[in-house]
Amino acid sequence: MNIFRHFETRVNAILTDLTSQGVLSAGLDFSRVAVEPPRDPSHGDLSTNAAMVLAKVAGMNPRALAEQLAKRLKDEKGVVEVSIAGPGFINLRLSNDVWLEGISDVLAAGVNYGSSDLGTGKAVNVEYVSANPTGPMHVGHVRGAVFGDALANLLEKVGYSVCREYYINDAGGQIEVLSRSAFMRYREALGETITIPEGLYPGEYLIPVGKTLVATYGDKLLTMPEADWLPLVREATMSMMMDLIREDLALLGITHETFFSERTLHQSGAVDRVLKLLDEKGLIYTGVLERPKGEAQDDWEERPQTLFRSTRFGDDQDRALKKSDGSWTYFAPDIAYHFDKFNRGYTTLIDVWGADHSGYIKRVKAAVAAVTDNKAEIDVKVCQMVRLFRNGEPFRMSKRAGDFITLRDVVEEVGKDAVRFMMLTRKNDAPLDFDFAKVVEQSRDNPVFYVQYAHARISSVLRNAAEQKLDVTDATLKNANLALLTDEAELGLVRQMGAFPRAIEQAAQAHEPHRIAFALNDLAAAFHGLWNKGKEDAGLRFIVPDRRDVTMARLALIRSAALVLAAGLGILGVEPAEEMR
Secondary structure (H helix, E strand, O other): OOHHHHHHHHHHHHHHHHHHOOOOOOOOOOOOOOEEOOOOHHHOOEEEOHHHHHHHHHOOOHHHHHHHHHHHHOOOOOEEEEEEEOOOEEEEEEOHHHHHHHHHHHHHHHHHOOOOOOOOOOEEEEEOOOOOOOOOOEHHHHHHHHHHHHHHHHHHHOOOEEEEEEEEOOOOHHHHHHHHHHHHHHHHHOOOOOOOOOOOOOOHHHHHHHHHHHHHHOOHHHHOOHHHHHHHHHHHHHHHHHHHHHHHHHHOOOOOOEEEEHHHHHHOOHHHHHHHHHHHOOOEEEEOOOOOOOOOOOOOOOOOEEEEOHHHHOOOOOEEOEOOOOOEOOHHHHHHHHHHHHHOOOOEEEEEEEHHHHHHHHHHHHHHHHHOOOOOEEEEEEEOOEEEEEOOEEOOOOOOOOOOOEHHHHHHHHOHHHHHHHHOOOOOOOOEEEEOOHHHOOOOOOHHHHHHHHHHHHHHHHHHHHHOOOOOOHHHHOOOOHHHOOOHHHHHHHHHHHHHHHHHHHHHHHOOOHHHHHHHHHHHHHHHHHHHHHHHOHHHOOOOOOOHHHHHHHHHHHHHHHHHHHHHHHHHOOOOOOOOO
16 A cells, blocks of 8 residues: 555545535645655654645635644544644654554565556557667667666556657668668678778678678679669668667667657658648748857758747747758658657657757657647656766776677676666766776675665575575465564664655656665665664564564565565566575
């Protein structure tokens, strides 16, 4: 049970009752009423702002309304103390029994603990990675890939129907460059000594493409004009590059349900259709853009251009849709792509981009608002760059792929779980330092180790208990006498677990999976603190030889903690450790 949501429901029920009695005027909006932890834990377990947000519109003194609410809340099951702080905040203290009931909830739910119906099955499209298919994934793609995947997991956890999508940028000039680069490797595979010209991709990852082309076509491509061999090489190269990208992402445990090709937008006429739609709405015109302040922008030319009225939807300036040669700008197919998402039934869109695209956000939001008549909303999450270190010093790895460090290099050195967890230890729009030595260091300062060590320690205790012929199955532990858990450290751990469903829902609503990593760190800290108390006081150890009842209660407690840790790690895409090596 989400204790916070439960009491929020009860507060709303009391407010509804006060309305029916005429204490509150009808038609008040309760949507801003919240129940959350008080800023000062000494004030209690829960706090509500109900009186503060409703008093003014209700024409009442906040404290007078708080007193009305407090009188009712005192009668709620599990509430042992109600107090009013300041001008009208209401603090509640709950009985230990309320929190201890959460252990049974965890044991019953297992790793599904914290799941909810918050999303009510609503469809959400999360587009992430979407790297140009011109080679293997590099280290710059890792953070966005992990963030997007964890966000998708998080949204599914709270009841959304999530589509994980990858947009293949296969219509630009870089694909022609890639295809010509692969053709050079084809010639090399036929025995020719080659020199990769400036401007082509020199990476050795194209060598297998050249060999595949030889196996498929022999030397036939050499006698063809470029107009004939280029489409054949493009198709084969794109297929192999996307296979390579899928393999790289699989190293991080990432899969996408949908791979959407940009080329299909042009081939199907989708770009022309969406621009016609905007024209019919009166949102396209011919004009001359002012030179943007600061650095020049790629889509600015001092000439009449086909422009989209994006300023009507909050953008800083209108945006060009066609280049001087008559071809579409990058923005035009992007409009068509997001309109296609909408037409597939998605009214909630989330795009995960790199920091270098942050200047593009306003125009895409404007486009989504325009083509969907504000029926769809888009949240663009920007992931800042990751700086690599080793032992605190800036670090550059060997570059087997050509001129960049690959995702595979990073994962092979420190492991999938360490990479995924570390990428989520900071908010996505904050810089992140990744130290290859730190992420494998067994210390309190390494959040990956600290959380995993908590789970491993619990697993060790449970194995030890089983060796002593104790039944540590969840079905048996649910029958433990939890009232024997009375130490404040034990209760503190229980409260941390009880707060976890709220942490999940808040992280999902904010689209911020890093909050789960923070919550896991807090939970691990509570467990390690309890472990340390047991080292100092034998009476607080988890297995007490002459007190089987106490032992079973404590085993139920820590088994629940392990399940909550596993549930949170599952959102992050990390496997919980059974032991530390």
